[in-house]
Amino acid sequence: MQVFEKRSALKRCLSFIKEQNKQIGFVPTMGALHNGHLSLISTSKKNNHITVVSIFVNPTQFDNKEDLKKYPKTLEHDLSLLKTAGCDIVFIPTAEEIYDHQVVATSFSFNGLEDQMEGKFRKGHFDGVATIVQKFFNIISPTNSYFGEKDFQQLQIIKKLVQKNNIPVRIIGCPVFREKDGLAMSSRNIKLGKKERKAAPFIYQSLKKINQKLSETTIEETLLFVEGQFEKHPILNLEYIFIAEEKTLQTPKKLETSKKYRAFIAVNAGTVRLIDNISL
Ligand code: AMP
Secondary structure (H helix, E strand, C coil): CEEECCHHHHHHHHHHHHHCCCCEEEEEECCCCCHHHHHHHHHHHHHCCEEEEEECCCHHHCCCHHHHHCCCCCHHHHHHHHHHHCCCEEECCCHHHHHCCCCCCCCCCCCCCCCCHHHHHCCCHHHHHHHHHHHHHHHHCCCEEEEEHHHHHHHHHHHHHHHHCCCCCEEEEECCCECCCCCECCHHHHHCCHHHHHHCCHHHHHHHHHHHHHCCCCHHHHHHHHHHHHHCCCCEEEEEEEEEECCCCCCCCCCCCCCCEEEEEEEEECCEEEEEEEEC
16 A cells, blocks of 8 residues: 655556556545545445545544544554555645645535535535545546445535536546434544443434425424424524435425435534434
């Protein structure tokens, strides 16, 4: 496994690989790796000759400086996991290296995909995400790039970014990887206190409840019911609950059988913010 900190050295190595007509799979991450990340890497390995993983905690996608400061960092452990997983190349740039000393996000428009949920509650978040992902695509020029459905809004936004800017990369969404008790794996989970960790599977239970309730009643009634359950919850604070059509991320008046929908939840568990979603 080769580890690069400089983009010039990485580009040199990749151009040699591309001359041999090899397919490159790319998995961007912010580190503190877990089995969810490893599932993306394993899918990339199956479908490409070479798998590149980046580890970079991108400052421009954090609207909250405290959140950025306390984001978990476990680089040594990450590198050992990546080696065992058979990752070929790891890119770990500094902010100065990747941003050319100007650590700011570009402004994007994603046809309304960015207006709700993470885009609404974390101002500028998707400008930061798209800025960094576009930079990585420019440097790496991957054949395929892998994103988790855990961050479903992000996945749809990256698909739009690629489509609008004619970036020649295939974006592949991978299913949410969960703990045995249903909690979606996340780098932030290691920051949960005991009480919060015990309470956190309630998020997935609520998503499943939405699925069940929707077969019995309207979207509005369903949302009211689940919001009520969270109001009574002693530990989890609901930030949003949202039902949307997958492609547009707009809430429908009612569900149509010809379309696909998802339910989304964001909560604060103590000082840790958790998100999850489910296909309906
Ligand atoms: P992050 O390091 O949190 O930025 O995540 C890097 C990539 O891994 C993103 O595409 C995430 O959607 C994906 N990912 C994170 N957690 C999971 C999970 N539990 N299941 C599947 N993919 C995930």
